[in-house]
Ligand SMILES: Nc1nc2c(ncn2[C@@H]2O[C@H](COP(=O)(O)OP(=O)(O)OP(=O)(O)O)[C@@H](O)[C@H]2O)c(=O)[nH]1
C-alpha cells in the first residue's frame with residue numbers, strides 16, 4: 172500500500188485502531204488512511220509521528236471549518252437544549268447558567284422536562300445553586316407552555332438569556348420529535364426568531380449512534396451547535412468529526428465534570444490532541 | 449445488510465469444496481465492518497473474527513448449504529455463544545432479603561431501572577424496599593422517591609446522612625428488620641477512572657454484601673464500553689448486566705464488548721422510559737441487530 176520500509180502495515184493498523192478506538196467510525200477512519208497515501212508518496216510524511224501530525228491536520232480542518240461566531244445582540248437570547256436520555260442536558264444548562272451569571276447576565280431557566288421523575292426538582296436545585304429563576308409548571312404539563320411562559324417572563328423582565336431544558340428523547344420516537352417541533356413553533360410565537368440557538372447535547376461515551384442522533388434532531392428542528400459532555404471520562408467523542416462534517420455545525424463547549432464550573436469552550440487543537448492519547 | 453453481502457461474496461464459489469482462507473477473508477472483512485459499525489470494540493471484533501475463521505477454514509461446504517450461508521451460520525453460532533443464554537433473571541436469595549445493587553456510568557439509566565425492577569418484583573408479590581444511595585446528584589433522592597410513590601413501594605429516606613455507604617448499610621438493616629423480600633440499592637453514576645468513587649463502591653459492597661451487583665449500561669455506548677466494564681468488573685465482580693435504551697436504533701455492539709470482558713449474564717434490557725419497560729434478554733434478537 173505505501174511501499175516504504177518506515178511506514179508499514181503495522182503502523183497503519185495501529186493508526187486505524189487509534190481512530191476506531193476514539194469512535195471516529197469506520198468510514199472516516201478509512202478515508203483518512205486513504206488520504207494519507209498521496210502524502211506518503213510525495214514524501215511529506217515518513218514515520219509514525221508525522222503520520223499522526225497529518226491526521227491531526229485532517230481533523231482540525233474539519234472541526235475548525237464550522238466555527239461561526241454569531242454576534243447575537245438579541246435580548247433575551249433563547250437557547251433550547253435537546254438530546255437523547257441521560258446525556259447531560261439539565262446539568263449543562265446549570266453550568267451554562269453559572270457561566271452567563273458570572274458574566275453579569277440576567278437569566279431565566281425553563282423546566283421544559285415535565286415528564287421524568289425529579290426533572291423539575293433537579294433544574295430547580297440548579298437554579299438555586301446558581302442564583303437564577305426557574306419557570307416550572309406541575310408534572311405532566313405541556314412542555315411548550317413552560318417554554319412559552321419562560322420566554323414571556325424573559326421578555327417582561329428584560330433578561331439576557333432564557334435557557335430551555337427538554338426531556339430526553341430517542342431520536343427515533345416520532346411522537347416525541349413532533350413534541351419538540353411543536354415547542355419550537357410555540358417559541359417562535361412567544362418571540363419571533365426564538366429559539367435563537369438549538370443545542371444538541373451529545374455524550375462522549377456514545378458511539379456511532381450519535382450520528383443518527385445528530386441527523387434526526389437536525390432534520391426535526393435544525394441544530395445550531397453541539398455540546399459534548401463527559402469528556403472527563405474515557406469516551407473520546409471522535410464521533411463529532413463525521414457529525415460536524417455532515418451537519419456543518421460547530422461544537423461550542425465541552426462538559427468535563429459534574430460541577431457548575433465544568434463547562435469549558437471547545438478548543439479544536441486540544442480536543443484533537445486528546446483523541447491521540 | 450450483512451447476509452446479502454456475504455451471499456454475494458460466496459456466489460463466486462461454485463460447487464463442492466472447502467471453505468478456504470481466501471474466500472473466507474473477504475467475508476470476514478464484511479463481518480468485521482458490521483461489528484465495528486455496531487460499536488463492538490475493535491479488539492473484541494478481532495478476536496471474534498479469529499474465532500469464526502478457526503471454525504470455518506477447512507470445513508467441507510455442506511450439502512445443500514451455500515458457502516456464504518455456512519459462514520453466516522458459524523458467525524451466528526459464535527455470536528449467540530458470546531451473548532450468553534436468555535432468560536437469566538434475578539434469583540431470589542434463600543435468605544431474604546435479596547440485596548440488589550445497581551452501578552454504572554452517569555446517566556446510564558440506573559435510577560429508572562431501580563424503579564423498573566421494583567415494579568417487576570412487586571407484581572410477583574414480593575415486598576420491595578428501595579434505598580436512595582445517590583446523595584450527590586441534585587434531586588436524585590427525590591427522583592427515586594417519586595418513582596417509589598408511583599409504585600407504592602417504600603423508599604428509605606437517607607435523612608441527614610452525608611455518607612452513601614452508611615445509607616446503604618442502614619438500608620440492609622431496615623430491609624432485614626421489616627421483613628422485605630428484596631432491597632434494591634441505587635448508587636450515583638460515576639466514572640470508572642474516578643478512584644475515590646470506585647473505592648466508595650467497593651466499600652459499599654463490603655458494607656452490604658449484595659446478592660447481585662448489576663452493571664447498568666447504555667446501549668449506545670461506543671468503544672469505551674470495554675474499559676468501563678472491565679474496571680467495574682475488576683473492582684466489584686459484576687453478577688449481571690442490564691442494557692438500557694435498547695428501543696432506539698443503537699446497534700448495541702457495546703453489549704458484546706461488555707460480555708467479553710466481564711462474562712456476566714445479561715439479566716434484562718430496558719426498552720423505554722416507563723417503569724413497565726423492562727424485558728428479558730433475547731440473545732438472538734440482540735445478535736441480529738448487532739450484525740445489522
Ligand atoms: N462526569 C460527568 N458527568 C456529567 C457531565 N455532564 C452531566 N453529567 C452527569 O450525567 C448525569 C445525567 O445528567 P443530566 O443533566 O440529568 O442529563 P439529562 O440529559 O438532562 O438527562 P434526562 O433529562 O434524563 O434525559 C448526571 O449524573 C450528571 O451529573 C460531564 O460533563 N461529566
Ligand SMILES: Nc1nc2c(ncn2[C@@H]2O[C@H](COP(=O)(O)OP(=O)(O)OP(=O)(O)O)[C@@H](O)[C@H]2O)c(=O)[nH]1
Pocket residue numbers: 256257287339341552553554555556557558559560561582585588635636637638692693694695717718719720721725
Ligand atoms: N429511552 C429510554 N430511556 C431510558 C431507559 N432507561 C432509562 N432511561 C432514561 O434515561 C435517562 C437517565 O436515567 P436515570 O435513571 O436518571 O439514569 P442514572 O443512571 O440514574 O443517572 P445518574 O444517577 O445521573 O448516573 C432518563 O431520561 C430515563 O428516563 C430506557 O430503557 N429507554
Ligand SMILES: [Mg+2]
Pocket residue numbers: 260261262284290336337338339
Ligand atoms: Mg434532564
Ligand SMILES: [Mg+2]
Pocket residue numbers: 558559560582585588634635636637
Ligand atoms: Mg440516578
